[in-house]
Amino acid sequence: MSPIRCLLVDDEELALDVLEIYIDRLEGFEVAGRCTDTFEANYFLQENNVDLVFLDIQMPKINGMEWIKSQKNPPKVIFCTAFDRFAVESYEVNAVDYLLKPISFERFEKAVLKAAEIINLERDKIASDKDEFITVRSERKLYKIAVDEIIYIHSLSNYYKIVTPDKRIVVYGSLSALENKLPSSQFIRIHRSYLVAMKRIEAVSNTSVLISGKELPVGRKYKSSIETLYPQKND
Incomplete structure (x- = not known):
């Protein structure tokens, strides 16, 4: 099966580095791109397909929550933020998980495996009913x-x-x-x-x-x- 392609969106390079290091430790996932704001993320998605977005909320211009709500067919999303006040709102966009910074690898892995199960289920549904x-x-x-x-x-x-x-x-x-x-x-x-x-x-x-x-x-x-x-x- 093809790896799960991940897009990292955060205005802090250090936060992006941590996410990329964590993803590199897991099999079956790959970093498709890194973006430091939601405008850059929009351009990236116009040219690339991704399965999962790791998304900060408090960012300049358009914040992560507003951005994901504006997407017509958004990828699965895991919020990565220092603020807990958006946790309830994250349910409105069917977020896979909501991670509070600083994020431990153990907590990150749990969220990612949950996302993998959801994504693979959807992939299997798209596949032929004759899939053995x-x-x-x-x-x-x-x-x-x-x-x-x-x-x-x-x-x-x-x-x-x-x-x-x-x-x-x-x-x-x-x-x-x-x-x-x-x-x-x-x-x-x-x-x-x-x-x-x-x-x-x-x-x-x-x-x-x-x-x-x-x-x-x-x-x-x-x-x-x-x-x-x-x-x-x-x-």
């Missing part, structure tokens, strides 16, 4: 996983685990977000914590599903879906 693979990020690496190989996915609080015959990949994100990436004709939710490949199901009961030799629970909320697909006749 999904991409996920785990431990700073991008994994390309064949949909046909997935046995089940197990939600683990803010993470989920994708189980295939030869892999166990733990990914930061929500099970619901991943569910939207997968074809509904091939996967079924059996529990708030489990999404399974229907072709892998070996047996069902009122309380569980046997899949590749492992028994997984069926949640009360999802029993009707299981019963519709696998009606159980009473003798």
Whole structure:
């Protein structure tokens, strides 16, 4: 998969330097450009495509908040600012995150991985419905996983685990977000914590599903879906 292209917009060169250093430490991202004001950013976007903008707010001429609101089709944005008073307003432009300076690498990385999940989801939606693979990020690496190989996915609080015959990949994100990436004709939710490949199901009961030799629970909320697909006749 092509790297996520980032535009850095801040009127302080030192702040731009810090962002560029942080991005260079992560795989799957690249700095497409650096701008010191929003007018320069406008010119850049006219000639270049970017996926993600790191945007300061307090800048000369037009501030970052006003600028992003003026964009007809804005890229995803992560605000990087020394002021917290714009945090609520950032929700109006669907900002991915709102980082307060000075920004630690750990906090920066968390925001960027969140952005990567959103951007990759959108990329997958744009791709053909016949696409046989999904991409996920785990431990700073991008994994390309064949949909046909997935046995089940197990939600683990803010993470989920994708189980295939030869892999166990733990990914930061929500099970619901991943569910939207997968074809509904091939996967079924059996529990708030489990999404399974229907072709892998070996047996069902009122309380569980046997899949590749492992028994997984069926949640009360999802029993009707299981019963519709696998009606159980009473003798």
